Amino acid sequence: MRIEQATIKDIAQELNISISTVSRALKDYPRISSNTKKKVKEVAERLNYRPNAVALSLRKSRSFTIGVIIPDVVHFFFSTVISGIEEVASSRGYNVILTQTNERFEREKSNINTMLGNQIDGFMISFSKETKDFEHFTKLLDRNYPIVFFDRVPDIENAVNVVVDDYQGAYDATTHLISQGYKKIIHLAGPKNLKICFERERGYRDALSAHGITIDESLILECPLGVPEESKKIVYDLFQELEIKPDAVFANNDMVAVGAMMACRELGFQIPKDIGIVGFSNWQICSILEPSLTSVYQPGFDIGVKATEILLDLIENKTSIDQIASPIVLKTELMIRNSSKRLF
Amino acid sequence: MRIEQATIKDIAQELNISISTVSRALKDYPRISSNTKKKVKEVAERLNYRPNAVALSLRKSRSFTIGVIIPDVVHFFFSTVISGIEEVASSRGYNVILTQTNERFEREKSNINTMLGNQIDGFMISFSKETKDFEHFTKLLDRNYPIVFFDRVPDIENAVNVVVDDYQGAYDATTHLISQGYKKIIHLAGPKNLKICFERERGYRDALSAHGITIDESLILECPLGVPEESKKIVYDLFQELEIKPDAVFANNDMVAVGAMMACRELGFQIPKDIGIVGFSNWQICSILEPSLTSVYQPGFDIGVKATEILLDLIENKTSIDQIASPIVLKTELMIRNSSKRLF
DNA sequence: TTGTATGCGTTATCAA
């Protein structure tokens, strides 16, 4: 049933030499005759020998595997991050084990536990929306277990965090709206326990203040689910309520922005003439929508790359936690499109 | 540096009993006194013992890990499939190792090789666009190695394939366009070496024939890249060329359909009045676009679930290849939206 | 230059 992989034992038998010689010959140890090396390699080739990674893991207590824990694979941003992770890991000879938590705290904990049993060399974690307690992380960090957090990062000591500059991204987005003459700007916020969302809101607030606009708390609305239907309803209702209508929306993410667009459309407002809209994430859909959606680009792939490089360096002791200036903050970029371009 | 996990040896020492007794107690072997069991479990709990999965793998030549090989993680369809895979695997106690080929044949082969060294219990594969030679698959299949192919499946003996009914989906889509009064229907096809694309084209052709429409080969255009820019240009150029303009587009996927929409918009055609458009995959964007895009829903999550269930059953010898009626074909569903609704 | 023996953590076989 299972494949019969050749082992160094098979090679040794075939050549009537010891397995240690084979082992050494395969790894080009200096003190092995080149003749032996040649013969060993020939047989290895012929038997299609591949080192048994499991045996190696056991021997070295290292598995050359990193564990990735994310809330949801089906999410454009996370999938780009995974892509970056996979790219670096694979090029440096590591495997990637992937699990999703579906935004559940319990699954996050159990996934970590399973992976621990699998001797993985380190974790890359973006935690779930439910996660409010970080003990399962600190327990590992205390024991010096290599973990790099990305995007959804915890505010705890010694954590190595890789994030995008959510604050600056939000600040730029809001400033852009202001510069286009929009004055009464709604913010559709995300769950506040997520630092990223908090930071985006902070950027929004600071941008308003910096431009002398008083912050109107009733214009900051939380969209915990982050789906278009939700934000559509919220925006729709808000517009019905208010006498003086807002003239712009800065959304915590693109899906939420889309909901806002839908609401505006139904209410008969023109975008960007009556209402300006800016999203966050710069998903593929942004350029496809009509009007195209201005959004803050988050370098997902780069986050994956950067975070993985750091993790592997930690694992291979090429660096240590105290040498890393955490958080590592990657730049966002405001992609200005038609949904917010009122002045030319 | 690394975590010091407790082993059965530690438990044995603490209780002054042998490791075999500990091993057996932990697994509730019948002939172990319940007193011993209780003590062992207590200590295990206290030391936070977790069985070392790597040692287990070595011992059993089973890793409880399945390898997933896909072209690209950053792809809505594949990410939904992964989600389904992860769901089933995790609930049945398996890990998922993920690699992407980036549509490269060489990476496909090397990824498979790496995973083989990792003692993974089986493969789930959707092959790359470059893959035209299936020897790396047949070599494994010949040795009875468990593989389940999904979506992009090879036409080889003994392969277990899980696909959606691309033919029927395309047939339904085209029939729908015809029923809405569209007559001159373009097909934006995918690369023909992919069976899924071939099947979609076949469905298109058969639907036309079945309704007495002669197939015009000049209306079948290949969009190998499958990005909006490409199909936009192709459609734009075609419309410039032709005297009698086509009145509908059936696209091989949603992105290609979006390109067609863009072209139509620029050419001043109204959708769905002048031109009807139908895509394939039913991405999230479909309902967000203006007009919303009619598309063929592919049950990605279900594919992942079904394929994984079969793979795990194969691995656990709950079924055998000859008992499986391959291909397993999952139903598509035409999601009719505004881009093709001309009659009411 | 090569061989022997040990151990990584676990299960299974045999013996007690």
Place this chain on the structure above:
DNA sequence: TTGATAACGCATACAA
């Protein structure tokens, strides 16, 4: 009911 030991595949300290 329990214990000693071999084995899974490999790397390596120690011997030769």
